[in-house]
Amino acid sequence: MIEIKNVNFRYKGSDEGSLEDLSLTIHDGETVLLCGASGCGKTTVGRLINGLIPHYYKGELTGSATVNGRDIAQTELYDLAGVVGTVFQNPRSQFFAIDTDGEITFGAENIGMPPEDIVSRKNDEAREMHIERLLDRSIFELSGGEKQIIACASVSVLSPDIMVLDEPSSNLDSSAIEKLKTILSDWKSQGKTIIIAEHRLYFLRELADRMLILDNGKIVKELRSDEIRALTFADTERMGIRPLSLADVTYTRENVSKHDEMLTLENYVFTYKDGKHGINIPKLELPTNSIIAIIGHNGAGKSTLARNICGLEKKCKGTLTLGGKTFKAKERLKICYMIMQDVNHQLFTESVRDEVMLSITDKQITDTEKTHRSDEILAQLDLSEYSDKHPMALSGGQKQRTAIASGIASSKPILIFDEPTSGLDLAHMKQVAGEILKLRDMGKTVFIVTHDLEFILSCCDHIVRLEKGQVVENFELNKDTDIRLRQFFTNES
Amino acid sequence: MIKIHLDPRTKLFMIFAVSFIVMVNAVSPMEWAVRIIVTLIPVFLLANEGRYVSALRFLLCYGAALFLLKYYISAESTGVLSALLVGYCGIVAQFMPAMIMAWYVIHTTKIGEFMSAMQKMHVPDGISVSLAVVMRFFPTIKEEYLSINDAMKMRGISFAGGRITKMIEYRLVPLMFSCLNIGEELSAAAVTRGLGAPVRRTSPVQLKLKAADWLMIAVFAASMILFVISKYFR
Numbered sequence: 004m005i006e007i008k009n010v011n012f013r014y015k016g017s018d019e020g021s022l023e024d025l026s027l028t029i030h031d032g033e034t035v036l037l038c039g040a041s042g043c044g045k046t047t048v049g050r051l052i053n054g055l056i057p058h059y060y061k062g063e064l065t066g067s068a069t070v071n072g073r074d075i076a077q078t079e080l081y082d083l084a085g086v087v088g089t090v091f092q093n094p095r096s097q098f099f100a101i102d103t104d105g106e107i108t109f110g111a112e113n114i115g116m117p118p119e120d121i122v123s124r125k126n127d128e129a130r131e132m133h134i135e136r137l138l139d140r141s142i143f144e145l146s147g148g149e150k151q152i153i154a155c156a157s158v159s160v161l162s163p164d165i166m167v168l169d170e171p172s173s174n175l176d177s178s179a180i181e182k183l184k185t186i187l188s189d190w191k192s193q194g195k196t197i198i199i200a201e202h203r204l205y206f207l208r209e210l211a212d213r214m215l216i217l218d219n220g221k222i223v224k225e226l227r228s229d230e231i232r233a234l235t236f237a238d239t240e241r242m243g244i245r246p247l248s249l250a251d252v253t254y255t256r257e258n259v260s261k262h263d264e265m266l267t268l269e270n271y272v273f274t275y276k277d278g279k280h281g282i283n284i285p286k287l288e289l290p291t292n293s294i295i296a297i298i299g300h301n302g303a304g305k306s307t308l309a310r311n312i313c314g315l316e317k318k319c320k321g322t323l324t325l326g327g328k329t330f331k332a333k334e335r336l337k338i339c340y341m342i343m344q345d346v347n348h349q350l351f352t353e354s355v356r357d358e359v360m361l362s363i364t365d366k367q368i369t370d371t372e373k374t375h376r377s378d379e380i381l382a383q384l385d386l387s388e389y390s391d392k393h394p395m396a397l398s399g400g401q402k403q404r405t406a407i408a409s410g411i412a413s414s415k416p417i418l419i420f421d422e423p424t425s426g427l428d429l430a431h432m433k434q435v436a437g438e439i440l441k442l443r444d445m446g447k448t449v450f451i452v453t454h455d456l457e458f459i460l461s462c463c464d465h466i467v468r469l470e471k472g473q474v475v476e477n478f479e480l481n482k483d484t485d486i487r488l489r490q491f492f493t494n495e496s
Numbered sequence: 497m498i499k500i501h502l503d504p505r506t507k508l509f510m511i512f513a514v515s516f517i518v519m520v521n522a523v524s525p526m527e528w529a530v531r532i533i534v535t536l537i538p539v540f541l542l543a544n545e546g547r548y549v550s551a552l553r554f555l556l557c558y559g560a561a562l563f564l565l566k567y568y569i570s571a572e573s574t575g576v577l578s579a580l581l582v583g584y585c586g587i588v589a590q591f592m593p594a595m596i597m598a599w600y601v602i603h604t605t606k607i608g609e610f611m612s613a614m615q616k617m618h619v620p621d622g623i624s625v626s627l628a629v630v631m632r633f634f635p636t637i638k639e640e641y642l643s644i645n646d647a648m649k650m651r652g653i654s655f656a657g658g659r660i661t662k663m664i665e666y667r668l669v670p671l672m673f674s675c676l677n678i679g680e681e682l683s684a685a686a687v688t689r690g691l692g693a694p695v696r697r698t699s700p701v702q703l704k705l706k707a708a709d710w711l712m713i714a715v716f717a718a719s720m721i722l723f724v725i726s727k728y729f730r
Contacts (some may be wrong), residue, residue, distance in 0.1 A: 053667035053688050060684075096681035099691075101632055103609035108700050109686075112611070115695035122700045158689065228580060315646050341650055347674055348640065351666040364652060395673050398642030414653065 004167065005029040005196065010066035012047060012056060012220075016303035019398075023220040024066075031164070034187075034197040036207050038244050039161035039217035040428045041400075045200035048217070049167045052198060053074065054083045070165065084110060087282055088158035092426060103140045103153050110161045126285040128156050132186060144277075146232040146301040151256050155186050166190055168199040171207065173426035174446025175252045176301045176454045177492050180206050184496075202428045204239075208232060208247045216242060221347055231418060245429050245457065249493050252457050254485035260293040260443060260464040264326065271311055275390035282472040284321075290479075291325065294339050294439055294449045296459045298491065299469035305452045308469065309419050312450060313339045325416070325448075340410040341419040346402045350394040355386060380408045384438065398433050407438060411445070418442055419450040424458045456492045460485065500544050504613035504711040508602045513716035514538060515594040517723050526726050528717045532562075535589075537715070538596040545603065554592060561588040577653070598701055612699035621697050629682075633675070640674045 006028050015022040019042040026047070029035050031042055036352060037045035050056040051068045058080050068075040091097040101105040102396060107128060109122045129135050134156060137149055145153065158166065168187075172180050184206045190197055201207065214231050216224040224242065226234070236251035246252055265288050275283035282304040291337035297305045311319045314335030323330045323338075330338060343349055353383055356413045359377040368376070381387050385403045389397060395404050402424065410418050420439070424432045432455070439462050442449050453459060457467070459480070460482060476485050517534045535558065543551040565585050569578060580719075609626050612626035644667055648654045656662035683691075704714075 025562075027508075032621035055684055055688065059687060080687045081690045083691035084688060084693070087688070089685070089688045090671065090680065091685055096678040099606040099628075099632065099682065099689075102606045102608070107606065109691075110689035112608075112697050112699055113690035114693050115698050118698055118700045120704070121698065125700070127706050136525055157611075161690070170635060269641075313650060336649060337652070339650070341647075343643065343647060345643065345674070347644040347677070349651070350670060351648075351653070361653065362651060380671055392630060409651070 004031055004072075005068075005070050005198075007048070007068045008066050010051060010068060011063070012051070012064045014047075014062040015378055020044050021062075022047050022051075025220065025222065026066075027215070027222065028308055029196060029198065031196055032191075032194045032198050034191055034207075034210050034212045036204070036211040036214040037198065037200040037217060038204060038214065039223075040243060040430055043217040044220040045217050046218075048167050049089070049169050049198060049200050052165065052441070053087045053089045053167045054078065054080050055089075058278065058481060068241070076180060081114070084114060084163075085161045086163050087165045087167060088161060088163035090154050090158055090166070090168045090171050092173050092318060094147060094154055094174065097154055098142050098150070101142050103142065103145070106142065106153055107138075107157045107160055110158060120262070121259050128160050131189070132156050132159075142253070146179070147174045148182060148301050151175060151179065152182060152186065155183070156402050160189070163195075165196045166196070166198070168201075170201055170279050170426055171199070172201060172203050176423075177456075184210070191365050202211055202245055202426065204245050204247050204248050216244065240429075243429055245432075246374050248488065249456055251312060252489075254292065254460050254480065254482055256461070258440065259481070262290040262292045264291045264462075266448065267324040268312065269322050269324070271308065273307060273316055273319045273321075275307075275313055280304070280307070280311060280472070282311065282371065282469070284308070284472075284474055285466070287477065289448075289467070289477075291448045292446055293464040294362070294443055294451065294462055295467060296463040296464040296480075297450060297452045297467050297469065298454070298459070298488075299475075303469040304472040305469055306421060307472070309341065309421055309450060309452050312417070313341050313419055315341075316378055339417045339419060340415045341421060342403065342410060342423060343405045343422045344423075344425060346406045347395070347400075349406055349409075350402060354391050355381065355394055355397070355408075356390040358405055359408045359412045362409040364413070377408075377412060382410050383411075383441070384408050398495055400434070403435070404438065407442070411442070417448045417450070419452075421452045422454065423451065424453065424455045432458050433461065456489070459488065499594040500708055502604075502701055502712060503705050503709045504605050504616065505703070506609050506705065506712050508613075509600060509607060509713060510538075511597050513720050514597045517719060518590050518593045520661045520723070520727065524726055527723060528617050534716070535593040537712075538593055538600060541600050541663075542596055545600065549625050552589075554596065556593070558700055565589065569674075576618045602631055606629070606701075607632060608699060609703065611697065612701040612703050615697070615699060616703060623723070625691070633679075636678060637671070637675060640671055640678075641686065644670050644674075 008026050010022050010025045018302050022044045027353055037048055039045055042114065047056065050060060052070060054075050057064050090147040095117040098106055099109050107125050108121050112125055129138055132152065134152055137153060142150065171183060175183065187197060187210055199207065205306065210232065211231055212228050213227045215222050231247065236246050239246045268284065271282055271284040280302065291430055297308060299305050310316055311321060312323065317332055321334055339472050350358055352361055356377050359380055360373045363376060364375050378390065384407060386404055386408060389401060394402060397405065423435050429434065436458060439449055463480055466476065466478055466480050467474060468491060478487065480488060514534055517531055522528050522531045539551050539554055543632055561584065569582055569585065610631065611624055648666060653666060656666055667710055
């Protein structure tokens with residue numbers, strides 16, 4: 004049993020994610036879903052249970068948290084390792100080893116389990132989770148979904164009774180989410196207690212025994228399993244959370260693209276060094292001044308296509324024809340701008356304004372004009388008040404907007420987004436959708452690599468679906484075709 | 497080709513031996529012979545990992561460096577050109593072999609094997625865990641660095657208008673932030689899985705020195721002994 008009593012917590016130097024007089028009892032074998040907007044404190048609750056608060060993340064803490072009768076504050080983290088297991092959001096940063104075997108056995112090694120036991124535990128775990136084929140592989144070869152499954156296995160190897168999952172589905176496609184769901188229901192049937200903080204909720208509809216909605220560090224609503232299943236799209240929309248069933252999400256948009264021109268991609272053939280992955284697209288015609296979603300499973304070649312459109316792969320001989328002009332890879336770098344999934348990689352300067360000014364490369368423009376123009380763009384994206392701040396001091400969403408602002412400043416006609424909504428709550432997802440619609444109004448053509456059905460329905464005009472590096476579907480999104488899109492997201496598993 | 501699998505202890509010894517022999521100045525033909533053999537073994541291992549192109553490229557550079565050293569460069573050479581050539585030869589003949597060896601070790605050693613080897617050598621857990629994290633970080637830094645480079649290309653600032661300090665700053669600042677973040681999340685994930693427990697870590701990897709290991713150890717030990725004798729005891 005987990006008991007959190009009157010906990011107040013504030014992170015050192017930040018108000019985000021703090022808790023206010025929070026009390027919560029979780030019984031053995033219960034599956035509890037924590038949701039709410041970013042910064043509402045749901046991750047903090049998980050950290051109270053796995054002991055990262057107060058042992059790793061420092062801050063002001065009052066009240067008590069006990070797990071199976073043990074006071075967390077008095078228990079060392081290594082003693083909790085066999086009691087509470089944690090799966091984190093980002094597979095990239097939770098792996099200690101670089102091979103799957105080493106990763107799975109890491110926890111067992113740490114607590115000094117005898118070598119023979121470690122091997123048999125690893126093999127049992129692999130068998131139970133049906134991941135024998137993933138053993139003895141390099142972490143860097145795995146897809147995001149496979150990495151997250153290895154993360155689950157590496158936690159489960161110590162057989163903790165309590166599992167804490169912090170936004171585990173953020174980087175996953177729908178079939179990987181399906182696998183995660185299977186793992187969760189196996190854990191549930193083994194009687195484990197599961198605490199899961201999430202934005203995407205639809206895969207937890209059948210699993211959750213209880214759902215807690217947090218706002219500003221307080222539990223504002225509590226729902227039992229029958230109430231969770233009864234929630235309609237309108238209900239979740241009102242509560243500000245993502246829907247609990249994808250079937251409820253429908254296409255209701257009025258604001259559609261009025262494009263008249265087409266752009267043509269030709270001869271996009273590219274293979275990675277491993278000889279297995281790549282794309283092969285002889286010809287693809289797409290509308291300009293539209294928002295084009297590139298969808299498909301992990302590993303289908305979506306990001307590869309995006310990189311190639313951008314001109315980041317010199318070896319690709321493909322061309323892009325736009326407005327009667329044909330662009331080769333090197334020339335495409337000058338007309339395309341990509342907003343990466345990890346925007347930290349593309350912020351270089353010391354202030355948000357400098358960041359935007361760096362993108363205005365036209366030598367004819369004077370510095371004062373540049374400043375003026377940057378400030379205009381920043382105002383459009385609600386960033387004016389941050390224009391003198393260091394980009395790294397901003398929140399994730401603000402950083403993303405800064406990157407979008409530099410994209411606009413570069414006056415390139417094509418903008419490409421790589422999974423712009425992974426790990427975003429409803430409000431932020433809608434905000435991104437709004438910004439992308441603005442980009443279209445400015446006359447840009449926008450490509451979006453995404454796994455997010457709701458997001459696609461709220462802003463995209465056109466769908467390209469890739470499978471094994473080839474285009475299998477290419478259609479305009481409207482009231483008649485949204486069923487086709489939905490099929491991909493719901494029936495595929 | 498059969499992939500050669502060496503014990504991490506052998507590999508560590510090889511790094512040490514290669515660095516020692518190629519860094520020390522070679523004069524006599526005997527010393528040169530030892531040095532060339534010691535350079536060719538890492539190149540062979542590189543090819544064994546399937547990096548034929550890199551291996552061949554290095555061999556050509558190395559051949560050129562040896563040729564230059566023998567026929568064009570002497571202790572009396574002066575001038576800018578010969579200074580550049582001396583620099584080139586120094587890098588290719590003296591640094592690259594050790595770099596190739598280090599690449600090979602990092603590329604082919606699993607963290608589990610490494611930890612087990614460190615344990616057998618009775619290195620304290622604290623030191624071996626830190627070293628393991630360093631090893632784990634190399635591929636991560638490479639991945640991050642490549643994405644940052646892509647971002648710079650896209651914004652047309654790869655050369656930052658020719659200002660070298662900016663070129664370095666634009667690369668290093670995001671890289672440092674990324675690595676810091678990853679490091680912080682990584683250690684949070686590691687401590688929740690019991691890292692730091694006051695028990696001796698165990699390892700499921702059973703290491704045993706095999707024929708290939710003994711052969712390599714013998715070759716490198718012999719090379720070092722020959723080199724030292726020919727250099728200091730004659």
